[in-house]
Amino acid sequence: WRLVPSDRARNNITVVMGFMPSWWEHEYGIKFGRNFHLDRKFHVDSLVRMEQLLLDRFGDLPDFSHGEDYSGGCAFERMWGDALIPALFGCEVSFDGPSGHPYAYELGLDDSRVQGLTIPDIESHPVTQSLRPRGDREALGMKGELGFEGVINVAYKLRGQQLFVDMVDAPERARHIFEVVWKTIDEFVRMVRTWQDPLVDRPTYFVNCNCMVNMLSPQMYEEQLLEFDKRFAQQFELFGIHTCNWTVDPYLDSIKQIQDLAYLDMGADSNLEKVHELFPRLYPAVFLHPEEFRSLSPEDITKEVTRIGKALGKGYVLLSDLEVGTSDNQIRAAYEAAACS
Template identity: 30%
Template sequence: MKSSTTQLISYIAPGAPATRRPATGAEPYVRPEVGFTPRWFHDSLGVDFSERWHADPAHRRDAISAMAHELRRRFPRHGIGGVADADHPVDLLTGAFGASAVPAIYGVPIRYAADLWPACEPEHLTAEQTERLEPPDLDVNPFFRDLMAQAEWIAGRVGRIEGYVSWQGVLNTAYRLRGEAVFTDMAMAPKRAEHLFRCVATTMVDAMRRLYAVQRDSGVDVWHVTVSNCLVNLVSPRQYRDLLLPFDRWIAWGRPIGIHNCAWTADPYVEHYATIPGVAYIDMGMDSDIAAARDAFPDARRAVMYPPTDVASKSREETGRDVARIADHYGPCDIVFADIEAGVEDARVTELFDLCEHVSHEHDARRSQGRRRR
């Protein structure tokens, strides 16, 4: 079933990087989304995020169950991770292979670690290899076939293939394939860069289409797309407009899209993002002009990426002022408290929820008073 709203919200499953999922329409004015690094779970429970966690859905199911129980034990008032039944988790897909799925389709080896998300080995394409690159045939691609086999296993054991693979974004994946040379290509050999971007975008859309089809057959209708533009601040607004925006628009065509801008400011790119049809979610860093972003995306669920360093170091009063400012200039919105490390006290995490709840109640009260005056 499709959500009753076209908005998307931030979603951090246990042990997974942040992604997006459909909103319910009942979100609070300021909604916190809290997530922890693999090291947090490794230090707390001994969860091993090496290759087996990503390649074996049965093993991952048991680990997710253990992580969900730990989150419920330590934060009983808050549904961190979104696991409704810790004994029987249904989303066994989100987090698998981290941000490395599309590079792995292109043959890039994945480097695993017990307490980290997977990373791509730096085996970068040469200029000649880039110019000859073609999108892989997913019917015979070993990595993609293994991923689809996981989906089939989940369907057989759980009945429904819930969750999301991180397909990342065009520039993110191009960087993992080509390395820093992709930025030189954009300036000096734009046709080469454009060819690489087209290959990546084609593979993203092909892989999404195939996975969404088997999910739909299992009763899960994944309709939205999400793109991660973590590296966009390394290119100029003109380069984004001319070389990357056309692919973001193509990926989004006809579907709600979530845009993960990630970096400290989205300001140089907001006017271009606003031309993408169906923006249902957008996030950005704390230094962005969030009031202008609210005007640019009045119908999207907006989110701020709150720095994990600020979670670790700021006082309650300082964070409270941040939350109030975000609510006043950007709400209704999410605040994404991602990548919380081991060493941050549980009381501090609970404090984040309390601050968001307090500000949400204040805004609800103001709206109620305004309606009574009318």
């Protein structure tokens, strides 16, 4: 929501990039361990430094955007990572894995514990207290975005692989998990939005992460999970879906049932013609897989971004999770091709 392709001052195709923690450590010695995710001052100081490093290195690129201005000291960009909501349910979280991302271990709830699963005490939870604004300055609005994850992703952390068995053999049990997770995410996100926008000056927004939906048939998604996406769309003025770089085609007819979808990302092999047909007001976002991107020459990147740009018309090219070994020339080729699209 920070970039608006319909803004006439911007190019039609907006590139958004992000780097893996290993890239930051390799290039600048910045580590994404426990301190980055839990120590507020260390977190903000790191963000400010990272922001300036990106500006110095890539600030001359067309339409380059580095996100929020963190210099005011009020930020919680990805604190707790994707482990945030699982931690509310009691999942053990490791902050020291080789990926640099917090990792929530599966809770492995058995049938009886699933039956007793309820919404956590969000207001007084230690995770909430670690994020809550402190003092008058922070109360004016926290910057950044948290890893709220999504219904299917969190449900899997709670139940494990047995969740997929439940969806076939005990759908009411799976539905109970989904229901509790949905209510927890919804309540937590709306609480955080009041921290970020205490004067209610901006539209409320949320992107549900459906990273694991491609492990389900389109029918299972429509019958067991689409309802929760529809509910999110009713709760927030701007609602979107993150698909985690898979081909979205089999699910498009179901997703079309969501009113006024404001964001949808997808893999590069998705049928953009059909996306435009079903969502004429949407500016789609297309991922370039980081390993594939790293393997392409700048010339091939120019061709691929140009191809995607023509199919998009207006929208985003997402260079997420860029890894060590990705060259500046490759990144520059992507931005320059997008500017010409």
